[in-house]
Amino acid sequence: MFSLKGIKQLSAATLLPMAAAIALPAQAAEEVNIYSARQAFLIKPMLKAFTEETGIKANVVFAKKGLIERIENEGQNTNADLFLTPDIGPVYDIVNKGLTQPVKSEVLVKNIPTQYRDPNNEWFGLTTRSRIIYASKERVKEGEIKSYEDLADPKWKGKICTRSGKHTYNLSLISSMIATHGEAEAEKWLQGVKANLARKPQGNDRAQVKAVKEGVCDIALGNSYYFGKMITNAKKPEQIGWAQSVNLIFPNQADRGAHMNISGVVLTKHAKNKENAVKLMEFLASPLAQYMYAQENFEFPVRPGTPKSTLINKYMGEFKADDLSLATVAANRSKASKLVDKVGFDN
Ligand code: FE
Numbered sequence: 001m002f003s004l005k006g007i008k009q010l011s012a013a014t015l016l017p018m019a020a021a022i023a024l025p026a027q028a029a030e031e032v033n034i035y036s037a038r039q040a041f042l043i044k045p046m047l048k049a050f051t052e053e054t055g056i057k058a059n060v061v062f063a064k065k066g067l068i069e070r071i072e073n074e075g076q077n078t079n080a081d082l083f084l085t086p087d088i089g090p091v092y093d094i095v096n097k098g099l100t101q102p103v104k105s106e107v108l109v110k111n112i113p114t115q116y117r118d119p120n121n122e123w124f125g126l127t128t129r130s131r132i133i134y135a136s137k138e139r140v141k142e143g144e145i146k147s148y149e150d151l152a153d154p155k156w157k158g159k160i161c162t163r164s165g166k167h168t169y170n171l172s173l174i175s176s177m178i179a180t181h182g183e184a185e186a187e188k189w190l191q192g193v194k195a196n197l198a199r200k201p202q203g204n205d206r207a208q209v210k211a212v213k214e215g216v217c218d219i220a221l222g223n224s225y226y227f228g229k230m231i232t233n234a235k236k237p238e239q240i241g242w243a244q245s246v247n248l249i250f251p252n253q254a255d256r257g258a259h260m261n262i263s264g265v266v267l268t269k270h271a272k273n274k275e276n277a278v279k280l281m282e283f284l285a286s287p288l289a290q291y292m293y294a295q296e297n298f299e300f301p302v303r304p305g306t307p308k309s310t311l312i313n314k315y316m317g318e319f320k321a322d323d324l325s326l327a328t329v330a331a332n333r334s335k336a337s338k339l340v341d342k343v344g345f346d347n
Contacts (some may be wrong), residue, residue: 152192228298
């Protein structure tokens, strides 16, 4: 049996280190924890630069899927301060689940154009990408296809390849069609595109460009940065051939401009390192990080005036971007998803 004195001694001996342990998170506050649905290697260079500049350590948990559910399940105990994701879709999902908090930052407001951030400051775009048309150099003449609307023209029957209509990239594009033309018109359009498909939707964006190269179809939909990833792919040089087989078409240059999407960031509701997290958000929107993003990932910097990568400039140059707000795109996504089911796009 312990004597009372013994317990007191024990307490003193154990409580002291415990107190020190409890104090640790405060001391370790010079860190920030990121759950990223963006591949870690894509953001590592920027995080390294952030740590060099601020001394704040940036830890990344990467998973392609399931991170929102994880943050939800972890509740108040979550380690996630920030959630990074390559599309407006998941951004919208996590905000709707009430797992984020607003960030009031003059730096973010100054560096990120209004259409690429939430009016309520719950989410912010860090890079942009366009969903463009990849057209066979051999089989599609210059100027023959100019817009998303053209994809529904019966002249392209059996000529178009795309990934699933339910994929978040396509849902955003369809949302933008709903926002522009209304639901009924968008449905007719989607039916038209479906009627022109060369095959059942399948694979990822790059697989569609491969299919163009192989003659399965003449036209593919894909995000713009994949061109950079393919044309520079030393590890899988066959992708260079895929990229070389297509012309890049930024749609709707004569009217609203090409559909844009973002990679985005949110501050989680239960962030433990809030101050550091906001610092990192601001850093990622800064001229340096914006420049790095463009060079490393072949994305477009969100911050106006940031130079694009030399390679992207060479192949894409200047283009007109649709200035439809991503908040509007997000708001139409569930309608878009229903349209995909209604026209049996993936069947
Ligand atoms: Fe992607």
